[in-house]
Amino acid sequence: MDDLLLSKIRLGVIAELLTAQWVPFSDLLRATQTTNGNLGAHLAKLVEAGYVQEEKTFVNRRPQTRYALTQNGRNAFVQHVREMQALLEHSAAS
Amino acid sequence: MDAREAREHLDMVDRILSHAEAEPVRFVPGLIIAWGLAAAAIDAGQQLYFSHAGGKHGLWLAEGALVAAIVYSVAVTLSIIRNCRYERVSHTEVRMGRVMGAVWFTVLVAAFAQPHVFAGWGGAAVWSMGAAIMMLMSGFSGDRRGLAGGLILLASVLAANYIVPQSPGYALAAGFILGYAVPGFLFLAHEPHGEA
Numbered sequence: 001m002d003d004l005l006l007s008k009i010r011l012g013v014i015a016e017l018l019t020a021q022w023v024p025f026s027d028l029l030r031a032t033q034t035t036n037g038n039l040g041a042h043l044a045k046l047v048e049a050g051y052v053q054e055e056k057t058f059v060n061r062r063p064q065t066r067y068a069l070t071q072n073g074r075n076a077f078v079q080h081v082r083e084m085q086a087l088l089e090h091s092a093a094s
Numbered sequence: 095m096d097a098r099e100a101r102e103h104l105d106m107v108d109r110i111l112s113h114a115e116a117e118p119v120r121f122v123p124g125l126i127i128a129w130g131l132a133a134a135a136i137d138a139g140q141q142l143y144f145s146h147a148g149g150k151h152g153l154w155l156a157e158g159a160l161v162a163a164i165v166y167s168v169a170v171t172l173s174i175i176r177n178c179r180y181e182r183v184s185h186t187e188v189r190m191g192r193v194m195g196a197v198w199f200t201v202l203v204a205a206f207a208q209p210h211v212f213a214g215w216g217g218a219a220v221w222s223m224g225a226a227i228m229m230l231m232s233g234f235s236g237d238r239r240g241l242a243g244g245l246i247l248l249a250s251v252l253a254a255n256y257i258v259p260q261s262p263g264y265a266l267a268a269g270f271i272l273g274y275a276v277p278g279f280l281f282l283a284h285e286p287h288g289e290a
Contacts, residue, residue, distance in 0.1 A: 008102070020182050084100040087097060
């Protein structure tokens with residue numbers, strides 16, 4: 001399994017990004033129901049791994065950040081979900 | 095990771111994806127209202143002119159409404175382009191935007207195929223058909239306002255041909271008001287942030 005996606009918050013972020021072209025930080029914060037700092041740290045790891053693309057801009061002189069899923073991130077998510085499903089099937093069979 | 099944890103994670107992913115699939119098609123109500131009223135004014139204005147009822151006032155009404163709608167649309171579109179950088183843009187919205195772009199581009203090209211291919215009121219009816227397709231896309235996604243709007247627009251085209259063939263412009267205008275502008279007001283009333 002993908003170590004990076006073992007975190008529920010990071011997996012939730014990837015799933016959120018899967019449904020949209022771009023998602024602002026504030027929407028991810030609402031979806032994950034975590035703190036600014038915690039989400040920021042998780043997102044930094046995803047960006048560093050190349051799973052997520054980050055874009056910063058200024059709106060009314062206030063910084064705004066939005067995120068998009070990369071192809072690498074999409075592939076990693078699909079593979080991770082497959083492996084979790086396999087784990088469940090294996091567990092049910094045994 | 096154990097099976098229980100995997101189940102929890104998969105359930106969460108399923109919830110997020112299901113929620114996204116259930117997203118309704120979002121229109122920009124201001125544009126719907128503006129074009130509903132403008133198209134109605136254009137149809138009614140042309141009917142006035144062709145009926146020799148209001149002299150050239152009918153044409154001025156049509157041209158004024160068209161210019162006002164274009165100016166408003168450009169302003170709103172620029173605002174959307176600026177704002178969408180800071181808002182969530184779902185894949186559903188992107189796909190729907192492309193389909194709508196294709197519909198209106200086709201209608202625009204058809205508008206230039208007058209007077210020989212779309213003769214008489216055919217050119218005006220093409221706009222009603224484009225608007226009906228747009229409303230029905232929303233309607234077939236489960237929005238009753240869109241469904242009603244699309245059906246009213248289609249009915250207005252049939253009414254223009256069969257019920258009031260002597261003044262089809264008024265039927266098409268009524269279709270745009272009831273089937274496009276009114277649903278636009280209803281979309282506006284249910285906007286989460288009341289944005290136009």
